[in-house]
Each structure stands twice: as C-alpha cells, then as structure tokens.
Amino acid sequence: MSNPELPERRKRRGADNPTLADVARESGVSTITVSRVLNSPDSVRPATRERVEAAIARVGYVRNMLAGSLASANSRFIAVIVPSLSNVVFIEVIHGLQTTFEKHGYQILLGNTEYDMRREYELVQTFLGWSSSALVITGLRHDAACTAMLKRWQKPIMEIMELGQGIDLNVGLSHYDAGRCMAQHLLDRGYRRIVYAGSQMDGNYRARLRYEGHRDLLQENGLEAPLEEWPEASALEIGARAFRQIMVQRSGTEAIHFADDTLAAGAILHANRAGIRVPDDVAIAGFTGLPFGQHITPRLTTIVSPREAIGRIAAKQVIARIEGKPIENTSHDVSFELCIGEST
Numbered sequence: 492m493s494n495p496e497l498p499e500r501r502k503r504r505g506a507d508n509p510t511l512a513d514v515a516r517e518s519g520v521s522t523i524t525v526s527r528v529l530n531s532p533d534s535v536r537p538a539t540r541e542r543v544e545a546a547i548a549r550v551g552y553v554r555n556m557l558a559g560s561l562a563s564a565n566s567r568f569i570a571v572i573v574p575s576l577s578n579v580v581f582i583e584v585i586h587g588l589q590t591t592f593e594k595h596g597y598q599i600l601l602g603n604t605e606y607d608m609r610r611e612y613e614l615v616q617t618f619l620g621w622s623s624s625a626l627v628i629t630g631l632r633h634d635a636a637c638t639a640m641l642k643r644w645q646k647p648i649m650e651i652m653e654l655g656q657g658i659d660l661n662v663g664l665s666h667y668d669a670g671r672c673m674a675q676h677l678l679d680r681g682y683r684r685i686v687y688a689g690s691q692m693d694g695n696y697r698a699r700l701r702y703e704g705h706r707d708l709l710q711e712n713g714l715e716a717p718l719e720e721w722p723e724a725s726a727l728e729i730g731a732r733a734f735r736q737i738m739v740q741r742s743g744t745e746a747i748h749f750a751d752d753t754l755a756a757g758a759i760l761h762a763n764r765a766g767i768r769v770p771d772d773v774a775i776a777g778f779t780g781l782p783f784g785q786h787i788t789p790r791l792t793t794i795v796s797p798r799e800a801i802g803r804i805a806a807k808q809v810i811a812r813i814e815g816k817p818i819e820n821t822s823h824d825v826s827f828e829l830c831i832g833e834s835t
Contacts, residue, residue, distance in 0.1 A: 628649070641658050691721075702750070756781075762775070805823075
C-alpha cells in the first residue's frame with residue numbers, strides 16, 4: 492500500500508536543510524563571516540570563530556562541498572596520490588599533509604597507485620575531474636600521457652619525496668645521494684663485498700636511484716655492486732627471505748645494504764634467530780629511519796628521511812600557491828641524515 496505522505500515528507504526533508512544564512516542569523520554575524528570560518532578559519536578571530544562553530548552545531552548545518560565546487564569551478568579538496576598505504580613512510584607523509592591542509596580549511600582526496608603507472612594515470616584523470624584545488628603526487632616520473640595531462644592543468648601541482656626538476660612544485664631529497672652516503676659509510680667501515688637488496692624495484696624507482704648511487708660509488712672504488720631484487724612489497728618476511736638467499740647464494744658477503752628499514756629489520760630478526768652475528772658475520776644497513784629500527788638488537792644503521800616534514804612543507808607551499816603568494820624556492824631539499832647504529 493502506497494503512502495501518500497511520502498513525497499511531501501521527502502520535500503520537507505530537503506527544504507528544511509539549514510543554510511549559511513541560518514548559521515549567520517543564529518551566530519549574529521554576516522554570511523561572509525560564516526564563509527570565512529568554513530574556508531579559512533585562521534583568518535577569523537577565535538571568539539567569533541567559536542561562536543559560528545557553536546551555531547553550526549546548534550542548527551545542524553552541513554556544508555554542500557559539491558555545490559561550492561560547481562559554483563566556483565574549484566573545491567576545498569586537494570588530491571593526494573601515493574604509491575602505497577601499507578608503507579608507514581607514506582602514512583607519515585599523509586599525516587603531515589592532512590594536518591596542515593585542515594588548518595587552512597582543505598580536505599584531501601587520497602589515491603593509492605600500488606606502484607602502477609597506469610593506475611597513477613587513472614587516478615590523476617579522476618581527481619582532476621573533481622576540480623581539486625591542487626594535486627600532490629609522489630615522485631617526478633610519470634608516464635607520458637600522465638605528464639602531458641599534468642602539464643596542461645592550470646592549478647598547483649606538488650611532486651613529493653624526490654628532489655629534481657619537476658612540473659611545478661617539488662619537496663623531497665636526493666635518493667641517489669642517499670645511496671652513495673650509505674655505501675661510503677660501509678666502505679669506511681672496511682666492507683668490500685656488499686650486496687644491495689630491494690623489493691618492487693621496477694615500480695619503486697626511488698629505491699633504484701639509491702641503488703644507482705650505491706653502485707656508482709662502489710664502482711668508482713673498483714668494487715662490484717651486485718643487486719638482488721624481489722617482486723613482492725616490502726615486508727619483514729621478505730627481508731628475512733632475502734637475507735637467507737643472499738647468505739646461501741652469495742657466500743662471503745660482508746654487508747647487505749637494504750632498500751628500506753622494513754627489509755633490513757626482517758633480516759636482522761632472522762639473523763638473530765639463526766645465530767648469525769650482526770655485524771660480526773655480516774653487516775646490515777637500511778633506509779628511512781623508522782622508529783622500530785632503533786629498538787631492535789643490534790640497532791639498525793640507516794638513512795633518516797623526514798617523512799612528516801615533507802608533508803608539512805609540501806602542504807604549506809601548495810597553500811601559498813593557491814593563495815597567490817610568491818614561493819622563492821619551487822624545489823625544496825629536505826635532505827637526509829646518516830644514523831649509525833650497531834648493525835654495521
């Protein structure tokens with residue numbers, strides 16, 4: 492049996508949605524002030540902002556983000572594309588981005604490429620179609636179609652994690668130099684038979700850049716620079732497996748330079764279980780500077796990259812570009828630090 496009241500009820504429900512004007516009346520300020528509280532809260536005096544926020548809660552106002560985007564051909568969304576959501580590195584970068592953007596009234600749209608260039612292209616195409624205010628994307632290398640699309644876009648583009656000449660803005664570090672730095676440390680410690688080991692090296696070209704820096708330094712010193720790769724994503728068990736295989740297949744290895752701390756930690760944990768002494772029998776080094784590396788035995792020697800700072804600095808530069816403020820350095824080097832533990 493049909494309900495004759497249903498159409499009217501639906502109509503009333505839509506008609507009763509609180510508006511910006513309702514919030515303005517409730518808080519005793521203008522609609523312009525309410526809009527400023529929503530869009531740029533830091534520009535409003537705290538007492539006024541609190542009064543408006545309380546009014547928003549009382550009347551139950553919910554902002555229609557899509558309507559605002561259609562009206563302005565823009566949005567309060569910023570697209571963020573990373574290659575992994577299982578890697579704590581990118582979780583920390585995202586946290587730096589999100590907390591900074593939120594302070595300026597922006598929310599992020601998050602996409603994960605899983606180190607797949609085709610997937611990256613599809614995500615860029617989707618997010619640009621949502622009239623995002625800006626795009627934050629990982630790395631400086633994209634396929635030709637994606638690069639062409641990004642170059643045509645007329646809004647801020649921030650490429651993170653890697654340092655170099657990008658499309659627009661760039662915050663990161665030199666992975667090539669980081670690889671050289673760790674290789675030099677291992678040479679300084681007297682190691683000569685050194686293996687570099689990484690996972691998903693085909694898609695994770697920043698890890699490959701670190702290997703290239705490592706390789707070039709060893710070759711400049713007349714040494715070989717063997718590379719061992721695994722197709723799986725970085726994980727403790729992959730590090731343990733890599734360690735086992737290298738110790739069997741490359742007898743006499745003196746040191747293993749892992750592409751990241753997760754692999755290195757997995758290797759150390761397996762070595763401890765197997766009775767292999769680190770670094771007496773073999774040295775182990777990593778990259779990233781994850782906290783757990785300093786709480787295993789022996790403490791991991793690694794390169795520390797400032798992940799959350801990358802997110803914060805990138806977000807601040809994007810906001811400045813959106814607001815039309817000058818940016819002195821469009822390529823920002825956050826650098827890195829060699830952290831020497833007991834594993835080398």
